[in-house]
Each structure stands twice: as C-alpha cells, then as structure tokens.
Amino acid sequence: MPMLLEIEGLEVRYGRTHAVRGVSLGVATAEVVTVLGANGAGKSSLLKAIAGAVTPAGGRIIFDGADVTALSAPERVKRGLVLVPEGRQILVSLTVHENLLMGAYGRRDGDVARDIEGIYARFSNLAARRDMLASVLSGGEQQMLAISRALLARPRLMMLDEPSLGLSPLLVGRLFELVRELNRDGLAILLVEQNTRMALRTASRGYVMELGRIVLDGPADRLADNEALAAAYLGSH
Amino acid sequence: MSAAAGVRGAHPLVVSAGVAVGCVAAIAGLAALPGGATLAQQVVSGLMLGGIYVAVAVAFTLTIGVLNFLNFTIPTMFMLTGMVAWGLARHGLPFTEAWHWALALPPGIVVAILASLVVERFTFRYLKTRHGDATEHAIPLVSSLGFLLIFEHLVLIVLGSDAQSFPVRFRLDWQVGPLVVGLPQLASLLLSLAIVFWLSWLLARTRTGRALRSIAESPDTATLLGVEVTRIVPVVFLLSGLLCGVAGALFVVNYSDVSPFMGDHVGTKAIAAMVLGGLGSIWGAIAGGLLVGLLETLGIHFFGGDAAQVVVWTVLLLAIVLRPQGLFGGSRIGKGKL
Ligand SMILES: Nc1ncnc2c1ncn2[C@@H]1O[C@H](COP(=O)(O)OP(=O)(O)O)[C@@H](O)[C@H]1O
Ligand SMILES: [Mg+2]
Numbered sequence: 001m002p003m004l005l006e007i008e009g010l011e012v013r014y015g016r017t018h019a020v021r022g023v024s025l026g027v028a029t030a031e032v033v034t035v036l037g038a039n040g041a042g043k044s045s046l047l048k049a050i051a052g053a054v055t056p057a058g059g060r061i062i063f064d065g066a067d068v069t070a071l072s073a074p075e076r077v078k079r080g081l082v083l084v085p086e087g088r089q090i091l092v093s094l095t096v097h098e099n100l101l102m103g104a105y106g107r108r109d110g111d112v113a114r115d116i117e118g119i120y121a122r123f124s125n126l127a128a129r130r131d132m133l134a135s136v137l138s139g140g141e142q143q144m145l146a147i148s149r150a151l152l153a154r155p156r157l158m159m160l161d162e163p164s165l166g167l168s169p170l171l172v173g174r175l176f177e178l179v180r181e182l183n184r185d186g187l188a189i190l191l192v193e194q195n196t197r198m199a200l201r202t203a204s205r206g207y208v209m210e211l212g213r214i215v216l217d218g219p220a221d222r223l224a225d226n227e228a229l230a231a232a233y234l235g236s237h
Numbered sequence: 238m239s240a241a242a243g244v245r246g247a248h249p250l251v252v253s254a255g256v257a258v259g260c261v262a263a264i265a266g267l268a269a270l271p272g273g274a275t276l277a278q279q280v281v282s283g284l285m286l287g288g289i290y291v292a293v294a295v296a297f298t299l300t301i302g303v304l305n306f307l308n309f310t311i312p313t314m315f316m317l318t319g320m321v322a323w324g325l326a327r328h329g330l331p332f333t334e335a336w337h338w339a340l341a342l343p344p345g346i347v348v349a350i351l352a353s354l355v356v357e358r359f360t361f362r363y364l365k366t367r368h369g370d371a372t373e374h375a376i377p378l379v380s381s382l383g384f385l386l387i388f389e390h391l392v393l394i395v396l397g398s399d400a401q402s403f404p405v406r407f408r409l410d411w412q413v414g415p416l417v418v419g420l421p422q423l424a425s426l427l428l429s430l431a432i433v434f435w436l437s438w439l440l441a442r443t444r445t446g447r448a449l450r451s452i453a454e455s456p457d458t459a460t461l462l463g464v465e466v467t468r469i470v471p472v473v474f475l476l477s478g479l480l481c482g483v484a485g486a487l488f489v490v491n492y493s494d495v496s497p498f499m500g501d502h503v504g505t506k507a508i509a510a511m512v513l514g515g516l517g518s519i520w521g522a523i524a525g526g527l528l529v530g531l532l533e534t535l536g537i538h539f540f541g542g543d544a545a546q547v548v549v550w551t552v553l554l555l556a557i558v559l560r561p562q563g564l565f566g567g568s569r570i571g572k573g574k575l
Contacts, residue, residue, distance in 0.1 A: 053461055077463040089458040091451050098447055105448065106463035153463065 003062075004029045004188050005050070005081070005157055010059035012045040012212075019045040021212035022059070027157060027190050032183050034191045034199040034220065037209035043192040044086050046209070047159045050190075051083035052076045064156065078106045080156030084163065086192075088146040092135035096126055099134050099145055103152030112152070119148045140171040147178065157188040164195045176202050200224040252520070253434075260284065264416070274415035279538045280531065281418060285491055287530020288426040292484035293507035294514070294522035295433050296477035302517045303453045303473050309381040310356045312504030313388040314478050317352055318345035318485025319495035320392050323401050338403055339421075342489060346482030353478025356384050357471050392497045400496035403489060425487045430523075432483055436476060437519045445472060506533070509553045515563025524564050529553070 005027040012020035019042045027033045035043050048054045050061055052073035061069045063081050071079075091099050100119060104112040120127035123144050129136060137145060143163055150158055160179070164172045176198050183189055193199035200206055200220045208216035208223070216223065260280075268277035293315055300308040322345030326338045360380035409420045440446040448469050451459040456466050488503070489495060510529040514521025532552055536545030557563075 051461060053457060072465065073460045074463040074465045077461070083461055085458070085461060089455065089461070091454050091458060093454045094447065094450060098450075101444075102447055102451055102459075102462045102464075105444070149462070 002029055003027070004031075004064060005190070006060075006062040007046075007050065008060045008062070010046065010049055010061070011057040012042065012049050012054055013057040014045075019212055020049065020056075023209070023212075023214055024059075025207050025214065025217070027188050030183065030186050030188055031205070032179065032189045032191060032203040034193055034203035034206045035209060036193060036196050036199060036206060036223075039194075041209040042212040043209055044161055045212075047083055047161050047190070047192060048085075050159060051081065053083070053085075074106060077153050080154060081159075082150045082153045082155035082157070083159040084146050084150045084161065086161040086165070088142045090134045090137070090142045090145055092133060094134060095131050096134050096137070096145060097130040099149050100126075100152055103149030106153065115152055119151065123148060139166050140168070140174075143167065143171075143175060144178075147182075151182070155187065157190060158182070159190045159192075161192045162194055163191075164193065164198065172198060197224075250434075253523070256524075265414075268415050276535075276538070277416055279534050281416060283531035283534030284527060285419075285422050285426055285487075285530070286534055287527035288429050289484045289487050289491070289503060289526075290507050290510045290529050291433060291523050291526030292429045292480045292487065293503055294510040294526045295436065295519055296480040296484075297507055297511050298517060298519055298522045299436070299473055299477050299480075301511075302519075303449050304470065305453075306381075307378060308356075308477065309378065310353070310384045310388065311477060311481055311507075312500030313385045314349040314353050314481035314500075315485045315488070315503055316495075316497060316500035317388060317392065318342070318349045318482045319489050319499055320396055320401075320497060321345040321348045322486070322489060323403060323495045324396050326403060327401070339490075342486040345489075346479065346486055349482035349485060350475055350478035352388060353474045353481070354471055356381060357474035360384060389497055396497070398497055400494060403493040403495070419491075421490050422487075425483075425490045429480075429483045429487050432480065433519070433523060436480075440519070445469070449473065506549075509550070513553055513556055513563055515565040518563070518565040521563050521565030 003026045007023060007025050010020055010023045011018075021042075023042075023046055025033070025035075035046065037043050045054065049056045052068075052071060052075075056069065059069070060067060063076070063079060066079075068076055068079065068081065091102065094102065097116070100116050101112070104115070120130065123141075125137075125141050126145060126148065129141070134142070134145060147158075147160075147163070163179075164175055167175060172195065179189060179191065179202055189203075191199055191203060200223055203220045206217065206220050206223045207214050216226070218226075264277050264280050267273040267280065293311060296311050296314075297308065300306050300311070322341040325344055326341040360383075411418045411420050411423070438446075440449060448459065448464045449472070451462065451464060452466055452469060460466055484503070488499065506529055507526065510525035511522050512525070513528060514523070514525025529549065532549045533545060536548040539545075540548055
C-alpha cells in the first residue's frame with residue numbers, strides 16, 4: 001500500500017524534556033492508524049510535530065511523497081495534513097459559522113459555502129446554532145464543530161488528538177461511527193486515544209508509545225489481544 | 238439583563254447612529270438656550286479633540302486586542318505624522334496656501350505607517366521568534382519603548398526640539414446659527430471616524446478580520462487552521478500606523494501646532510480613553526475617546542487649563558474604580574477580546 005504519511009526518527013524536545021524519541025511510523029492512503037499510550041507518553045507532541053505546531057529536534061516527515069519537515073503549519077494544512085488538537089480548541093469568541101469559515105481559511109476555491117451547507121445538513125445542531133458564539137455549544141457539539149472545521153480544510157490525512165475525551169458513552173459511540181464514516185469516504189486518519197478499546201476496534205493498525213518511544217506496534221486486532229498491552233492500558237477502561 | 242448589556246446587544250452601528258443624532262440634538266439644544274452658545278461651541282471642539290483620541294485609542298486597542306501587546310510606539314507614529322508634515326511643509330514644499338500645506342499631511346501619514354511596519358519587523362517579529370513564553374510580552378514592550386526614544390530623538394536631531402507651528406491655519410468656517418464649525422476640522426473628524434468604522438467592519442465581516450480575531454483568541458489554534466501569523470501581524474501594525482497618522486493629521490488641522498513631544502499627551506489620554514471605554518473593545522475606544530475629549534474641553538472651559546487635567550484624571554480614575562471593565566468591556570480581560 002502506498003504510504004501517505006511517513007515519519008522517520010522524529011525527535012521533539014522542550015528544553016530538557018525529551019518528549020518524542022526517534023519515532024518512526026506510517027499511515028497509508030485511506031487507512032485508520034491509532035497511537036496509544038499513557039498520559040505524558042508524547043502522543044500530543046508527536047501529532048503537533050507532524051502538524052508543524054512544534055519544531056522537531058530531528059527526523060523527517062514525508063507527506064504524499066514530499067518532505068514537509070521544513071514547512072510551516074499553514075503550508076501543511078494547505079497540503080491536506082490537518083490536526084484536530086487536544087481539547088478541541090474551538091474559537092469561543094467566534095460564531096459557529098465563523099469557526100467553520102476559519103476551517104476553510106487557506107482555501108481559494110468557490111466551493112466553501114456549499115461545503116459548509118453540507119456540514120449543516122450532516123450536523124443539525126451546528127446548523128441551529130450557526131450564528132451563536134461557539135462557547136454555547138456542549139462538549140459533543142464542540143467536538144463535531146472541531147471535526148467539521150478540520151474537514152473544511154479538505155484534509156487528506158486528519159489527525160485526531162483524544163477526540164473522545166469528556167464525551168458521554170453515547171457520544172463516544174457516535175464519534176467513532178463518524179470516524180469510520182469519514183474513513184469510508186477515503187480520508188486517512190491518525191487517531192490518538194485513551195479509549196484503547198474503541199480505538200483498536202476502529203483502526204487497522206496501532207502503535208503504543210511509552211516515554212517518547214514506540215514500544216509496540218502491529219495490526220489492531222493483534223494489539224487488542226496482546227496481554228502486555230491489556231495489562232498496561234486496557235485494564236483502566 | 239442590565240442596560241449596558243442591552244446596549245451591547247444592539248448593533249453597534251445602530252447605537253452609533255443614535256449617539257450621533259443625540260449629540261447633534263444636544264448641541265443644537267444647548268446652542269438654543271440663552272447663553273448656551275459658548276458651551277455648545279465647547280462641545281463641538283470637545284468632539285473634535287475626542288476624534289483624535291478615538292483614532293489613537295483604537296490603534297492601542299487593536300494591538301492589545303490582537304497581540305496582547307501595549308505598543309509604546311503608537312504616540313510616536315502620531316508625532317511623526319505631525320513633524321514630518323511640518324518638516325515637508327517648512328523645508329520641502331514651495332507652497333503658500335493653506336490647502337497646499339495640507340498636501341504635506343498624506344506623506345506624513347505614509348511615514349507613520351512605514352515606521353509602524355519597521356517597528357513590527359525589528360521588534361515584534363524578530364524577537365518573538367527568538368524567545369520563549371516568559372519574555373514574549375516583556376521584550377516587545379521594552380523594544381517598542383526603545384523605538385519610541387529612537388524616533389523621538391531622530392526627529393529632535395533633524396527638526397529640532399522646539400514646538401513648531403504651521404504658518405497658515407486651516408480655516409474655512411461654517412456658521413450654523415450661533416455656532417462656528419470648521420469645515421476642514423469636521424471633514425477630518427468624519428474621516429477618522431469613517432476609518433474606525435471601516436476597521437470594525439473589517440474585523441467583523443472579512444476573512445482577514447476573522448483571522449485577526451482568531452489570533453487574538455489563540456495564535457496556536459489560528460496557526461493550525463492555516464493562518465500565517467507572521468504574515469497577518471504586519472496588518473495590525475499597518476492599521477495602527479494608519480490610525481495614528483490620521484490622528485496626527487487631524488491634530489494638525491485642528492491646532493496647527495506640532496512638537497516632537499506632542500505624542501506623549503495624546504498617548505496617555507488615548508490609553509485612558511481605551512480603559513474608560515473597556516479594554517479591547519473598539520466601540521469602547523470610540524466612546525471613551527469622545528468622552529475624554531469632551532471632559533478635557535469642558536474642564537478647560539470651566540476650571541482653566543491646569544485644573545482641567547486634575548478634573549479629567551479624577552473623573553477617569555473614579556470611572557475606572559466604579560466600573561473597572563469600562564463602558565463597553567465585558568468581564569473577560571485577557572485574550573479573545575476583539
Ligand atoms: N509545551 C511543553 N513544554 C514543556 N514540556 C512539555 C510541553 N508539552 C508537553 N511537554 C512534556 O512532554 C511530555 C509529553 O507530553 P505530551 O506530548 O503532551 O504527552 P501525551 O499527549 O502522550 O500525554 C510530557 O512529559 C510533558 O510534560
Ligand atoms: Mg496528549
């Protein structure tokens with residue numbers, strides 16, 4: 001399978017903290033890959049480095065055959081490499097509609113209005129609140145807005161950082177259903193999750209991070225059966 | 238819901254139109270009273286002076302609102318417009334008529350804009366990329382102070398430290414009943430208000446405005462959405478340079494006097510106006526600027542020049558103590574204010 005995203009020997013440092021230590025991984029076109037690990041393992045740092053929000057101290061990021069390591073975050077967004085950050089990062093001083101428009105910020109084509117109408121048709125809660133400040137949205141609606149906003153950038157690879165955090169079990173179910181749906185439409189997804197069980201059920205492959213390193217990887221069903229992983233991470237869920 | 242919240246809920250343009258009509262009606266009413274004509278005349282001059290404070294206060298509001306940065310060079314941009322225009326008029330342009338002298342003002346405004354962009358290039362952008370969070374705000378503050386001193390002293394060296402006067406006054410008076418309204422003054426006041434209104438439209442309705450508001454709330458999120466923050470930040474400096482330049486030109490048209498230190502007084506008043514109106518609110522800066530102008534002019538009228546400053550600042554301090562969030566400011570102080 002052709003690789004859409006390839007990471008080689010990625011390093012992230014914050015002063016003395018060595019958050020990501022020589023991580024290599026890949027995501028194929030239209031594949032769902034999950035990265036698991038305890039708090040502080042370096043998962044968010046990894047995604048931020050791929051998105052260009054932090055500058056890696058070493059390693060290479062290849063996206064769609066091109067080395068994007070030196071590109072700014074906005075340039076990576078334009079190429080279709082989009083991150084839905086931890087905590088959703090909705091712009092609460094903007095309206096719902098303005099948040100969606102910001103998702104399409106880098107686009108110069110004329111289809112933005114049509115695409116936003118498509119989002120409204122899909123998420124009626126967002127449509128009903130389009131002219132309200134995004135701060136009025138519930139946690140679940142905020143997550144829908146965050147994903148919708150990322151979709152408006154026309155991503156080829158969407159990175160999701162703990163999207164299920166703080167959602168009720170019902171909403172978590174809907175969220176993963178949405179992830180599968182987007183993937184069926186051809187979107188590649190790199191999913192960081194604490195909800196290991198759901199993540200492994202959705203992804204085709206997984207990586208497990210510990211203290212900045214990948215300590216385990218393989219097909220999702222094999223990881224789900226892995227006893228060491230079960231003891232370390234599945235026990236808490 | 239409080240009255241203030243109700244006012245905030247209405248469209249600012251509607252509110253402004255209401256306030257404008259109210260002002261004109263109040264002035265007319267005052268002028269019609271026996272002996273009220275002098276007072277009405279003071280109100281007219283107060284609004285003119287307020288127009289200057291409005292433009293400078295909005296310039297401060299913009300950099301604080303978007304960049305969380307108190308730009309100390311803003312009074313310098315204001316001064317540069319006046320001094321460069323005077324220098325051009327005095328030494329450069331071979332003109333004698335008042336409207337010829339007015340030709341020196343646009344280049345003065347352009348110099349203010351260019352100087353503002355220089356400040357962005359060599360303080361804000363350069364330093365921001367080289368320092369972490371702790372120094373992120375302190376260093377642009379200090380380096381903008383540095384630029385203030387550099388610009389002031391460059392002007393001192395080139396044009397001298399004396400207060401200067403445009404030899405020809407900008408006069409073309411319009412007699413409205415007992416009132417005298419200077420047309421150049423009125424035109425420049427309307428121009429500065431028009432620029433402020435255009436700016437608030439830009440912030441509220443355009444792609445660039447949304448990007449600026451996103452940066453105001455969270456530069457990191459804006460970046461992840463595809464906003465090149467380093468490309469948008471100069472827009473803030475360009476706009477604040479433009480506002481200061483227009484304010485400087487308005488000052489020249491009203492008073493014909495300039496000096497290398499003319500920015501200090503206007504700068505402090507504009508900061509007061511911004512705080513009075515509500516930190517980070519453009520509508521607050523407009524209201525605050527006009528109020529401070531009125532307070533000052535009426536203070537001088539009733540109490541004389543020196544006492545007026547005491548009156549103005551006492552009223553401001555009281556207002557700030559009684560309503561720390563300002564007239565239009567929400568309770569949120571911090572990021573995401575525009
Ligand atoms: N901005 C930062 N500055 C300093 N240290 C950080 C920063 N962000 C994360 N870290 C540290 O890097 C390590 C990895 O954090 P993170 O990538 O957030 O892990 P995870 O997402 O797996 O919980 C942690 O030790 C964390 O404290
Ligand atoms: Mg994390």
